[in-house]
Amino acid sequence: xxxxxxxxxxxxxxxxxxxxxxxxxxxxxxxxxxxxxxxxxxxxxxxxxxxxxxxxxxxxxxxxxxxxxxxxxxxxxxxxxxxxxxxxxxxxxxxxxxxxxxxxxxxxxxxxxxxxxxxxxxxxxxxxxxxxxxxxxxxxxxxxxxxxxxxxxxxxxxxxxxxxxxxxxxxxxxxxxxxxxxxxxxxxxxxxxxxxxxxxxxxxxxxxxxxxxxxxxxxxxxxxxxxxxxxxxxxxxxxxxxxxxxxxxxxxxxxxxxxxxxxxxxxxxxxxxxxxxxxxxxxxxxxxxxxxxxxxxxxxxxxxxxxxxxxxxxxxxxxxxxxxxxxxxxxxxxxxxxxxxxxxxxxxxxxxxxxxxxxxxxxxxxxxxxxxxxxxxxxxxxxxxxxxxxxxxxxxxxxxxxxxxxxxxxxxxxxxxxxxxxxxxxxxxxxxxxxxxxxxxxxxxxxxxxxxxxxxxxxxxxxxxxxxxxxxxxxxxxxxxxxxxxxxxxxxxxxxxxx
Amino acid sequence: xxxxxxxxxxxxxxxxxxxxxxxxxxxxxxxxxxxxxxxxxxxxxxxxxxxxxxxxxxxxxxxxxxxxxxxxxxxxxxxxxxxxxxxxxxxxxxxxxxxxxxxxxxxxxxxxxxxxxxxxxxxxxxxxxxxxxxxxxxxxxxxxxxxxxxxxxxxxxxxxxxxx
Numbered sequence: 142x143x144x145x146x147x148x149x150x151x152x153x154x155x156x157x158x159x160x161x162x163x164x165x166x167x168x169x170x171x172x173x174x175x176x177x178x179x180x181x182x183x184x185x186x187x188x189x190x191x192x193x194x195x196x197x198x199x200x201x202x203x204x205x206x207x208x209x210x211x212x213x214x215x216x217x218x219x220x221x222x223x224x225x226x227x228x229x230x231x232x233x234x235x236x237x238x239x240x241x242x243x244x245x246x247x248x249x250x251x252x253x254x255x256x257x258x259x260x261x262x263x264x265x266x267x268x269x270x271x272x273x274x275x276x277x278x279x280x281x282x283x284x285x286x287x288x289x290x291x292x293x294x295x296x297x298x299x300x301x302x303x304x305x306x307x308x309x310x311x312x313x314x315x316x317x318x319x320x321x322x323x324x325x326x327x328x329x330x331x332x333x334x335x336x337x338x339x340x341x342x343x344x345x346x347x348x349x350x351x352x353x354x355x356x357x358x359x360x361x362x363x364x365x366x367x368x369x370x371x372x373x374x375x376x377x378x379x380x381x382x383x384x385x386x387x388x389x390x391x392x393x394x395x396x397x398x399x400x401x402x403x404x405x406x407x408x409x410x411x412x413x414x415x416x417x418x419x420x421x422x423x424x425x426x427x428x429x430x431x432x433x434x435x436x437x438x439x440x441x442x443x444x445x446x447x448x449x450x451x452x453x454x455x456x457x458x459x460x461x462x463x464x465x466x467x468x469x470x471x472x473x474x475x476x477x478x479x480x481x482x483x484x485x486x487x488x489x490x491x492x493x494x495x496x497x498x499x500x501x502x503x504x505x506x507x508x509x510x511x512x513x514x515x516x517x518x519x520x521x522x523x524x525x526x527x528x529x530x531x532x533x534x535x536x537x538x539x540x541x542x543x544x545x546x547x548x549x550x551x552x553x554x555x556x557x558x559x560x561x562x563x564x565x566x567x568x569x570x571x572x573x574x575x576x577x578x579x580x581x582x583x584x585x586x587x588x589x590x591x592x593x594x595x596x597x598x599x600x601x602x603x604x605x606x607x608x609x610x611x612x613x614x615x616x617x618x619x620x621x622x623x624x625x626x627x628x629x630x631x632x633x634x635x636x637x638x639x640x
Numbered sequence: 641x642x643x644x645x646x647x648x649x650x651x652x653x654x655x656x657x658x659x660x661x662x663x664x665x666x667x668x669x670x671x672x673x674x675x676x677x678x679x680x681x682x683x684x685x686x687x688x689x690x691x692x693x694x695x696x697x698x699x700x701x702x703x704x705x706x707x708x709x710x711x712x713x714x715x716x717x718x719x720x721x722x723x724x725x726x727x728x729x730x731x732x733x734x735x736x737x738x739x740x741x742x743x744x745x746x747x748x749x750x751x752x753x754x755x756x757x758x759x760x761x762x763x764x765x766x767x768x769x770x771x772x773x774x775x776x777x778x779x780x781x782x783x784x785x786x787x788x789x790x791x792x793x794x795x796x797x798x799x800x801x802x803x804x
Binding site for chain 1: 644648685686687688690691692693695696697698702704716717728729731733734737741763764765767768769770790
């Protein structure tokens with residue numbers, strides 16, 4: 142897949158499953174994701190996989206579950222983020238954990254409990270009208286505020302159930318799954334090139350990260366080695382995706398704290414970035430620029446000069462705006478101490494990516510497991526200790542500055558040569574994974590192809606899975622009007638987790 | 641404060657922005673809609689989008705497109721809206737919310753399908769979890785194609801919907 146990412150497969154028996162995962166937990170490994178594949182066409186049942194990130198690379202613990210096997214031992218007591226993954230696993234693959242929350246997560250009623258859309262024999266489900274059981278908070282003066290799925294602004298749909306006393310939030314319960322559109326099953330219906338386009342649309346704001354992760358998995362299976370120039374151009378696209386999202390978020394965060402000038406200024410800079418993308422890469426959002434073997438774009442010297450100039454303009458502009466944000470008492474008053482996720486809680490919940498870095502967990506794949514070209518770039522990992530909105534703003538500013546520096550560095554060191562490996566005969570089939578630090582955090586794709594080159598299973602995983610539960614904690618004790626600000630400071634994906 | 645004013649003065653008025661159209665929607669076929677002119681109150685509904693189209697809908701408000709200068713604005717309730725901007729294939733889980741939002745929007749109302757998925761389901765297609773395009777669920781007056789569609793294409797589709 143690449144020069145640095147080591148992937149270890151660890152098949153275990155039912156008895157070894159939990160001890161193996163406990164050992165990983167004790168060693169400080171982080172849960173990446175949990176998924177299952179239907180192997181009944183091979184005369185087996187389901188193959189359950191749990192992927193973990195450890196210092197040297199990725200380890201995938203694999204448990205075969207024959208048809209009719211007893212529920213597998215739950216792992217959410219070790220890795221709390223697994224709680225929703227376990228529920229989704231039952232909703233989609235029909236694989237049940239032992240104990241835990243029995244409510245559906247992804248399934249709303251378009252199909253019934255027991256219909257498993259990711260089984261190969263699934264032919265559409267029976268609607269199930271059972272209402273969802275929200276947790277009720279009782280007590281004097283407690284009332285509920287139900288928000289969504291359609292929100293007041295231009296954001297993705299989801300439901301938030303606040304239990305409040307006056308304005309103070311006692312509890313937030315999230316209900317997601319509204320934009321579930323059957324992505325994992327859809328992968329198996331598409332040829333690899335179309336599947337790569339689908340991967341770029343798992344979460345459209347992270348198109349480059351998902352497409353790159355998908356391509357890494359596919360390139361591993363097909364034994365394709367990506368030319369150095371292409372890896373640099375991929376990184377250039379990924380950093381521009383990070384810059385675009387951070388610019389948008391910083392503007393929106395200013396706006397949510399009542400500073401409209403911030404929104405106008407940052408949205409102007411984001412638009413400038415998109416216009417240069419259109420000029421240089423042929424699309425404001427180059428969603429399909431990363432392709433198997435390399436990239437589908439070329440960079441002319443004139444294009445490179447334009448990008449270089451823009452990186453330096455943006456560096457100056459954002460530095461000035463940062464000084465304004467930092468000195469603005471009204472904004473700092475809203476940011477500081479708001480939506481706090483202390484480091485200890487973040488570690489316990491397994492929070493990841495940008496949100497983790499703002500709670501003092503300085504982990505970034507570009508530093509920890511750098512794939513080319515990051516191995517040659519000495520990326521500086523941003524981090525802040527506060528765990529509040531202010532810290533998430535600070536991390537965005539730091540990462541913005543670092544991405545602008547990296548962009549310049551990538552252009553200065555851009556190697557000559559091909560931008561895409563020559564097309565190859567279809568691979569004999571196999572299994573591969575891709576792991577990329579997108580702007581929210583680690584984006585993971587596991588891909589399995591059949592001997593005819595078709596996709597047997599593709600599991601894309603967005604880092605938002607690990608951070609949504611932390612948002613429920615971050616709002617506790619704050620007031621309802623602070624929720625939009627706190628939510629924006631996380632800016633998590635709905636589409637990426639609803640799938 | 642001085643830094644803020646300096647920054648505003650330094651950037652100045654960004655060129656290239658849209659000019660407000662003079663004709664107040666005489667072209668609208670529906671006489672009641674003529675009062676809206678080219679200044680509709682709009683509500684966005686993400687019915688299953690990947691979030692790509694939302695990025696371009698956000699851009700409508702930036703200083704370059706500045707739709708509010710020509711009277712177009714987003715409102716926080718469908719009851720205040722003349723027009724719905726709907727993105728994404730319609731997921732089965734969002735179908736009811738979309739129908740309810742559409743019902744809550746007072747007549748005369750217009751619907752714009754934003755993006756390739758909203759037009760026909762796009763790469764997601766119709767399946768066990770997706771109903772396909774917006775027109776498979778509610779009547780659509782105009783479409784903006786693209787993945788995601790550029791802000792100009794969205795504005796043009798809004799204007800076409802108002803004239804329909």
